[in-house]
Amino acid sequence: MNGTRGILAYGAHVPYRRLARSAIAEVMGAGGGGGYRAVASFDEDTTTMGVEAARQALAGGAPAPRALWFSTVAPAYLDKTNATVVHAALRLGASVPALDFGGAPRSAIGALRTALASGDRTLVVASDLRVGLPTGPEDGGGGDAATAVLVGSDEDGPLVAEYLGGATATAEFTDRWRTPGEAHSRTWEDRFGEQAYLPLVRQAWADALESTNLTAADVAISAVTGLHGRATKKAAVDLGVTIAEDRTDTVGNAGAAHPTLLLTDVLDGATPGDVVALVVLADGCEVLFFRATDALTTGRPTRSVTDQVENRADVSYALYLAWRGLLEVQPPNRPEPNRPSSSAAARRSDWKHGFVGSTDRSTGITHLPPSRVGISGGEVDNMEPAPMADTVGTVATFTVDHLVYSPSPPVVFAVVDFDGGGRMPVELTDVDPSEVEIGTRVEMTFRRLFTADGLHNYFWKGRPLRG
Amino acid sequence: MASHGIRDQVAIVGMGCTPFREHWDRSLDDLLIEAHGLALVSAGMTKDDVDAYWYGTSQSSASGISLATPLRLDNRPVTRVENYCATGSEALRQACYAVASGAYDVAVAIGAEKVKDGGYQGLNAFPIPTDGTNRTLTAAAMFSLILPAYAKRYGVGEDDLRHVVARIAEKNHYNGARNELAQFRRETSAEVICEMAAVAGRLSVFDCAGVADGAAAAVVVSAERATDFCDDPLYVKALSLVAGNGSGLVDPSFDFTTLPECAASATDAYAQAGITDPRAELAMAEVHDCFTPTELVLMEDLGFCDRGTAWSEVLDGTFALDGELPVNPDGGLKSFGHPVGASGLRMHYEAWLQLRGRAPEERRIGTLGDRSRALVHNLGGYPGEMVSFVSIVGTEKD
Numbered sequence: 001m002n003g004t005r006g007i008l009a010y011g012a013h014v015p016y017r018r019l020a021r022s023a024i025a026e027v028m029g030a031g032g033g034g035g036y037r038a039v040a041s042f043d044e045d046t047t048t049m050g051v052e053a054a055r056q057a058l059a060g061g062a063p064a065p066r067a068l069w070f071s072t073v074a075p076a077y078l079d080k081t082n083a084t085v086v087h088a089a090l091r092l093g094a095s096v097p098a099l100d101f102g103g104a105p106r107s108a109i110g111a112l113r114t115a116l117a118s119g120d121r122t123l124v125v126a127s128d129l130r131v132g133l134p135t136g137p138e139d140g141g142g143g144d145a146a147t148a149v150l151v152g153s154d155e156d157g158p159l160v161a162e163y164l165g166g167a168t169a170t171a172e173f174t175d176r177w178r179t180p181g182e183a184h185s186r187t188w189e190d191r192f193g194e195q196a197y198l199p200l201v202r203q204a205w206a207d208a209l210e211s212t213n214l215t216a217a218d219v220a221i222s223a224v225t226g227l228h229g230r231a232t233k234k235a236a237v238d239l240g241v242t243i244a245e246d247r248t249d250t251v252g253n254a255g256a257a258h259p260t261l262l263l264t265d266v267l268d269g270a271t272p273g274d275v276v277a278l279v280v281l282a283d284g285c286e287v288l289f290f291r292a293t294d295a296l297t298t299g300r301p302t303r304s305v306t307d308q309v310e311n312r313a314d315v316s317y318a319l320y321l322a323w324r325g326l327l328e329v330q331p332p333n334r335p336e337p338n339r340p341s342s343s344a345a346a347r348r349s350d351w352k353h354g355f356v357g358s359t360d361r362s363t364g365i366t367h368l369p370p371s372r373v374g375i376s377g378g379e380v381d382n383m384e385p386a387p388m389a390d391t392v393g394t395v396a397t398f399t400v401d402h403l404v405y406s407p408s409p410p411v412v413f414a415v416v417d418f419d420g421g422g423r424m425p426v427e428l429t430d431v432d433p434s435e436v437e438i439g440t441r442v443e444m445t446f447r448r449l450f451t452a453d454g455l456h457n458y459f460w461k462g463r464p465l466r467g
Numbered sequence: 468m469a470s471h472g473i474r475d476q477v478a479i480v481g482m483g484c485t486p487f488r489e490h491w492d493r494s495l496d497d498l499l500i501e502a503h504g505l506a507l508v509s510a511g512m513t514k515d516d517v518d519a520y521w522y523g524t525s526q527s528s529a530s531g532i533s534l535a536t537p538l539r540l541d542n543r544p545v546t547r548v549e550n551y552c553a554t555g556s557e558a559l560r561q562a563c564y565a566v567a568s569g570a571y572d573v574a575v576a577i578g579a580e581k582v583k584d585g586g587y588q589g590l591n592a593f594p595i596p597t598d599g600t601n602r603t604l605t606a607a608a609m610f611s612l613i614l615p616a617y618a619k620r621y622g623v624g625e626d627d628l629r630h631v632v633a634r635i636a637e638k639n640h641y642n643g644a645r646n647e648l649a650q651f652r653r654e655t656s657a658e659v660i661c662e663m664a665a666v667a668g669r670l671s672v673f674d675c676a677g678v679a680d681g682a683a684a685a686v687v688v689s690a691e692r693a694t695d696f697c698d699d700p701l702y703v704k705a706l707s708l709v710a711g712n713g714s715g716l717v718d719p720s721f722d723f724t725t726l727p728e729c730a731a732s733a734t735d736a737y738a739q740a741g742i743t744d745p746r747a748e749l750a751m752a753e754v755h756d757c758f759t760p761t762e763l764v765l766m767e768d769l770g771f772c773d774r775g776t777a778w779s780e781v782l783d784g785t786f787a788l789d790g791e792l793p794v795n796p797d798g799g800l801k802s803f804g805h806p807v808g809a810s811g812l813r814m815h816y817e818a819w820l821q822l823r824g825r826a827p828e829e830r831r832i833g834t835l836g837d838r839s840r841a842l843v844h845n846l847g848g849y850p851g852e853m854v855s856f857v858s859i860v861g862t863e864k865d
Contacts, residue, residue, distance in 0.1 A: 333587060333588060334587055334588075334591065335591050335594075337594075337603060338594040338597075339599075340599025341596035341597060344596060344598040345598040345599060347598070348598045351600060352598050352599065365718070367717050368717065369600065371717070375712065375713075375714035375718055376714075396616075396719065396722070396723075397615050397616040397723050398615070399608045399609075399611040399612050399615075399667060399668035400608075400665070400667065400668060401604055401605050401607070401608035402665070402666045402667060403605045403607055403608070403666050403667055404604055404605045404608065405603065413604050413608060415612065417719040421719070422717075422719075423716065423717055423718060423719045425602055425604070425716055425851075438615060438616075438619060449603075457599040458599075459600045
């Protein structure tokens, strides 16, 4: 391993929709509380949110990852790797391994620690979609979000945060659990977890300080998080350091993604030189120390966590439940779509996952989808790839379709003309029909169009460019 | 590119059309047998006189066998034809070429669709395996894209334009109310239509063609022999088809205020038929009013009026039964519904009745006697990617 390890780039994705927790009690007469939780749209899953976070992290010209690690507690697929979808959407090469780390939130922070300890330039993506039964603690207290942290050494490029080291404490105790296939977790009584966690936090914190030759006074700010709310709060007080905003009021606890969501949030606001601690209570305790560098001031993603927290629209509780499959609603009386063809999708992966069209070398016309023959001139195979995922466009005309099948009708559809050339009719998402007009600016976002026969149909949609 | 056409080489000497209905009690075969029988009776023929068949259906059945079996044809060639919603017209086009080539003396074009056995409202496309990235919008939504684009380009208020297209529906329902073959036979006012809930863009259900089962057929012979079978045959002046290359969905210069495939097929058809001023020379037109905005822009694409003026021509009543150029005197897709394989032939059936003075008095075109030619336009697909068919037929040989 060469050079100093640390973070080369980072990004987060907080979905556009929010559930006001007060809406839960309005419907159910109980549950909820104050504040909001972030809600993945009906067309988002942990994979698509991971893609969006990764795009945020890599948008600023960060070096290309040599490995992609994806961690979630709510995988879109089992048996099939989800990281390969993220890999395809990011257009990473075949020699870049894409691996899933699943099971528990601990896997996500473990992936980050392992990446920091390894020699590879690794994009660590954490994504979670927290679902609980109505009125339950995760129903209101959970949140949906994803993060991406590009880990590498200062030889790969300027680090925005150096990794100073850390410590871990591991113990077996069953405080929170869920058997595969269950929609919600169960927990033991709070006080058991609290007494199990606190010594582990103290131990890991002390070991981390010792191994890094730091004192608590050196730590500018600490992000402390875990799914055991009571233990987390207590631990934060115990450490006696400045504690970062934990985003429970505005996002909710995003499980596997929450530690890195808080880390990115802290880095968004850190001053070069600040020592930042990340303390994660997850079947033990992980403590990691970072130091913000001068490169942070120019290396932050274009959209901070705060930007995304503020860019929001409410969703009703009933619609939220329907989106999560907890409230079955009458489907439109239209045939459901066919499952996508795996062989056709594999042939066109660069289009389907990467949103890469083709540009005719002789006419300069961009074709979406890619075409072997140009619409003008008619030359065959005189095209070069035209990656369009990061290109912004303008609505040329649009409509709202109340008839077509959709997991959440109506469908807002627009013909989008991309800056610099290229046109495509695309579905819009994260949008209210009334806010679209000819001229609305649109960016592309990776989504799950529908699921048929257990196959998720991933493709790109447009959404209004906000902020 | 050469498009010579077969002007006045073949003629239609018999036609038949079933009522277009939700035929819960009738099968596809029943509809085929009826349309076939009506056409043969009209031509004074039996099935032994027919040499070859072109059978149009979009997705009700497959292969020539599905016509040869219900009709129990005797070693006859049957070609199954499919070209989206222009399927029925495409069957006629092939039958005409077969006779013009001299390969056959008598050819029948027959089109049918049994839509109502599907269990869903509306037309639903055949699922073809894809990579999952293809657009899944309804046709209604795709055609609804025309309205905001047209309003913006020509400076017409969106509410005003919404009323204009409702007037198109009002006109077609007025005509359809006078047609016993039509499915919907009630007049509806533009005001009522404007108040209905939108289903796609600003379009209400009454801006959309209905769905129906139906069949229609035509008997084609050479022009030379036409009067052997029929005193007043309909001569085929032009047959044009353009299959769009989808460039409208790729090319930012396409603005959704025109259907270029339709304009191109009309230009070709007028050249074949020797028509230079369609508005003055045509007695009537049957056009593909799948949605009201479609008929609006077709008035311009087919050269019936200048660009940007169709909306005011509609308000002026230019295309009403007693207008300068009656359009969809039978009530159109609006009144008939749209059994995909049959619609193109149903449109020709109205020209067959009207030009020969056989349409009932209450929906007779005002141009009858002054002009002898009709245009039939039939499209399939969506703005930006469609097939368009245009024919010209007439009672007089040039």
